[in-house]
Amino acid sequence: MSALTRRRLLGQGALVVAFSLSRRAMGQVAEKRPTLPGDLDKFPLLDSWIRIDADGHITVFTGKAELGQGLKTALVQVAADELAVPPAGIELITADTARTPDEGVTAGSHSLQDSGTAILNAAANVRVLLTEAAAWRWLVAVEEVELHDGAAHAPNGDSLGYGELAAMLSLHVEAKPNVARREKGVRLIGTNLPRVDIPAKVTGGVAYVQDMRLPGMLHARVVRGPSEGTRLKPADFDAVARMPGVVQVVRDGGFTAVLATQEWQAIKALQRLQSAGWDRPGAKLPAEDMREAIRRLPSREVPIFDDPGPPAPADGKVVRARYSRPCLMHGSIGPSCAVALWENDGVTVWTHSQGVYPLRKSLAELLRLPADKVRCIHTEGSGCYGHNGADDVAADAALAARAVPGRPVRLQWMREQEHGWEPLGSAMVVELEATLADGRIAGWRHDVWSNAHSTRPATAGGLLAGAELDPPFPRQVPRPIPMPEGGGHRNGNPLYALTNAKGTYHFIEQMPVRVSALRSLGAHMNVFAIECFMDELAQAAGADPLAFRLAHMADGRAREVMQTAADRFGWAGRAQGGGGRGWGFAFARYKNLAAYCAVAMEVAVDRDSGDIKIRRVVAAVDSGEAVNPDGIRNQIEGAIVQSLSWTIHEAVAFDTTHRSSFDWSAYPIVRFDALPASVEVHVIDRPRQPFLGTGEAGQGPAAAALANAVADAVSLRIRDMPLAPEKVKAVLRS
Amino acid sequence: MITLTVNGVPHQVDAAPDTPLLYALRNDLGLNGAKFGCGLGQCGACTVLVDDKPAFSCLLPIAALAERKVRTIESLGTREKPGALPAAFEAEQAAQCGYCIAGMIMRAQALLERTTRPTEAELRAHMAPNLCRCGTHMRVLRAVRRAAIAMGGGVRNDAEDAL
Structure with a gap:
């Protein structure tokens, strides 16, 4: 494209932005195009992803968000590697409804697969265009042009900066498929580039939405009962409005927020409004354990998989087991927070939501605004591990800000509000049955019961405030997430080579308590059950747990991950389990399409206290091409420690009126004094293979390896989480 | 006032x-x-x-x-000139979301000002009041050990005893 055209396009900047962010489906060209990699297929225009200013400044756009998983660093690495510039030469813009492509939610370990792949291929396209522009300018063959350090270099020593080259062409063009990656030069992908966000986080810099301070900003608190399903009794709103510093008490139907000049003043006003007591207007909660309660509710059968095969021989050995987990909490350390500014009949919300676009749609409906009057800008918060209070608090802040146009409002939930109102990870039950013949699995049945695993807001009815306004917005109807990703049935289809095998998801629509996506969704439970069951089958077959797994595994990469973890751990040379010491192993490929992960663990169980001490954990992971191996290790280490906390320490408690796990004393999680002695993670790099999502791959294998090690140590199987000391003690006594 | x-x-x-x-x-x-x-x-x-x-x-x-x-x-220093603990946390990449990390660093600072030669068990017991939800604990411990060495001491390894 000529420079003239480029300038003309630059002169219509706003138009270009609007168009480059339009989806392919809305594009004007009807002809069928080849499929493009990752989310480049949805947004094929190069300038949706990469722009280069005349001064050489490079901006890269992603619709995904930094959640503490190291996304920013990995995407900078991908872009800088392919564009042959130092990482500092890339400015990365993350999820912002005014600037970045709509890549949905940052969830499901999809960011590198969807956005990383898109940016990699967009960058390869841009590199080719820059090379061609330089070759054209110098009248040399493209093979003679070398790109590095933000400039093209000619054989005669001439060089041209990317800015000059970019001014000669337009990036407002569709990506071409199958553009080869850069072959020569220094590589950034595969190196441990330090995280770009850590320096601010360890020196007290501004790093989170919680740290935002806008001029004239008010502090707000939302006013709610102690937990989801409860309602505060009427309070003396006028008296609260007269409290020191209180600017306004915002009331809209059942929604209430207090705004004050100082944060502590808002908190005191909140406490005053909460002091009148509360009740539960709706149906009481079930008195029994939530997993038993939901098991009794009507369910809809959703097939997971059905691999027919010869029926199991009649003299085969049938093994059955039932596993379960309670409701679990995301438990972000920082309660959810948002900053909102209402001006010009619209609102801007700085939010740590995982999905700025779905949030914008939900907020627009809630606030009865056109979508283009709502802007959601992702700003980091405390880690979320799934759908926590992030979206709800964004709505709370927007409603509060609507009452004070022109003044920014910062609204953070209290600890008890996060514990009491966040959507939980659903309770689950899995029943497994298998037939063994000649030491092999000859039949397999998997049945899983669970509520929905995503109720993320797609409408105003998906937000807490949506149910509080008058009239309330209709609640979203939960639906099962289809395979191959799956929700409650995620990883309900073992990767093992099985025939005569079938899985069924019993989807329970009715939710006694609010639930939604928690890191790895159903995979934590399904992998726990399958991998515990594999050990039970190995035992019934008189086989070593690892050998039994390998005998049923055809996938070469899965075998290598298992063998690597086993070798690094010293599995073959381990002592005989029993007498309180045990060794456990587990494996899964997340969703059967993302990262492979195997975990080996050694535990010591105190028979008197029931306390489990974890002596050593060794994991191996294959994430395809490892963009940042240390980032992968960090994710898997974290997944292991978090999953051990879920599996040993955690269960949300209820009485019939409310959720009683209101803080860290009522919902304890792992502390430093209960950590494993060591955790090692080995990354198997697969250069030039597709990126495989990693963030959630460790949850299931860590949980099952623990339970298998405990069973090995005490010769008794505990199938219901959590493996808390009281339960271990009770099982040992029985 | x-x-x-x-x-x-x-x-x-x-x-x-x-x-x-x-x-x-x-x-x-x-x-x-x-x-x-x-x-x-x-x-x-x-x-x-x-x-x-x-x-x-x-x-x-x-x-x-x-x-x-x-x-x-x-x-404890700036981005350009971080102190021993912030520098060690950066070197060990001891953060995921990082929301808990400033609190972790301050608690560790108190320990290392008292002794630069704690045992591993003392270190873990000392850090127990601080929660992390990302599971970055193992890196936090590595970072404190690194800072202890930088400050002229070192965490005495009694990891087995710590259990």
Whole structure:
């Protein structure tokens, strides 16, 4: 494209932005195009992803968000590697409804697969265009042009900066498929580039939405009962409005927020409004354990998989087991927070939501605004591990800000509000049955019961405030997430080579308590059950747990991950389990399409206290091409420690009126004094293979390896989480 | 007006005497390090040093602090010149979301000021009041060990005893 055209396009900047962010489906060209990699297929225009200013400044756009998983660093690495510039030469813009492509939610370990792949291929396209522009300018063959350090270099020593080259062409063009990656030069992908966000986080810099301070900003608190399903009794709103510093008490139907000049003043006003007591207007909660309660509710059968095969021989050995987990909490350390500014009949919300676009749609409906009057800008918060209070608090802040146009409002939930109102990870039950013949699995049945695993807001009815306004917005109807990703049935289809095998998801629509996506969704439970069951089958077959797994595994990469973890751990040379010491192993490929992960663990169980001490954990992971191996290790280490906390320490408690796990004393999680002695993670790099999502791959294998090690140590199987000391003690006594 | 001495500098704070130190630090003094986590002294995200001892700033009313020295992570160096602990946390990449990390660093600072040669068991027991939800604990421990060495000591490895 000529420079003239480029300038003309630059002169219509706003138009270009609007168009480059339009989806392919809305594009004007009807002809069928080849499929493009990752989310480049949805947004094929190069300038949706990469722009280069005349001064050489490079901006890269992603619709995904930094959640503490190291996304920013990995995407900078991908872009800088392919564009042959130092990482500092890339400015990365993350999820912002005014600037970045709509890549949905940052969830499901999809960011590198969807956005990383898109940016990699967009960058390869841009590199080719820059090379061609330089070759054209110098009248040399493209093979003679070398790109590095933000400039093209000619054989005669001439060089041209990317800015000059970019001014000669337009990036407002569709990506071409199958553009080869850069072959020569220094590589950034595969190196441990330090995280770009850590320096601010360890020196007290501004790093989170919680740290935002806008001029004239008010502090707000939302006013709610102690937990989801409860309602505060009427309070003396006028008296609260007269409290020191209180600017306004915002009331809209059942929604209430207090705004004050100082944060502590808002908190005191909140406490005053909460002091009148509360009740539960709706149906009481079930008195029994939530997993038993939901098991009794009507369910809809959703097939997971059905691999027919010869029926199991009649003299085969049938093994059955039932596993379960309670409701679990995301438990972000920082309660959810948002900053909102209402001006010009619209609102801007700085939010740590995982999905700025779905949030914008939900907020627009809630606030009865056109979508283009709502802007959601992702700003980091405390880690979320799934759908926590992030979206709800964004709505709370927007409603509060609507009452004070022109003044920014910062609204953070209290600890008890996060514990009491966040959507939980659903309770689950899995029943497994298998037939063994000649030491092999000859039949397999998997049945899983669970509520929905995503109720993320797609409408105003998906937000807490949506149910509080008058009239309330209709609640979203939960639906099962289809395979191959799956929700409650995620990883309900073992990767093992099985025939005569079938899985069924019993989807329970009715939710006694609010639930939604928690890191790895159903995979934590399904992998726990399958991998515990594999050990039970190995035992019934008189086989070593690892050998039994390998005998049923055809996938070469899965075998290598298992063998690597086993070798690094010293599995073959381990002592005989029993007498309180045990060794456990587990494996899964997340969703059967993302990262492979195997975990080996050694535990010591105190028979008197029931306390489990974890002596050593060794994991191996294959994430395809490892963009940042240390980032992968960090994710898997974290997944292991978090999953051990879920599996040993955690269960949300209820009485019939409310959720009683209101803080860290009522919902304890792992502390430093209960950590494993060591955790090692080995990354198997697969250069030039597709990126495989990693963030959630460790949850299931860590949980099952623990339970298998405990069973090995005490010769008794505990199938219901959590493996808390009281339960271990009770099982040992029985 | 209440006078608070933070990082060696006296500040006049115009807030109610029952205001917890956390809000004065964050909103009146503009310091980001101490974070609101629970307001209950259960998680340690708000940890600062008061007279050289780790304290939950979410629980301490400013009226009780007039004669006391408050230190926050902002006193441990800058991005360009980080102190031993921030530098060690960066070297070990000891953060995921990082929300808990400033509190972790301040608690570890108190330990290493008392002794640069703690045992592994002492280190783990000392850090127990602070919660992390990302599971970054193993890196936090590595970072404190690294800082202990940088400060001329070292954490004595009794990991087996620690269990």
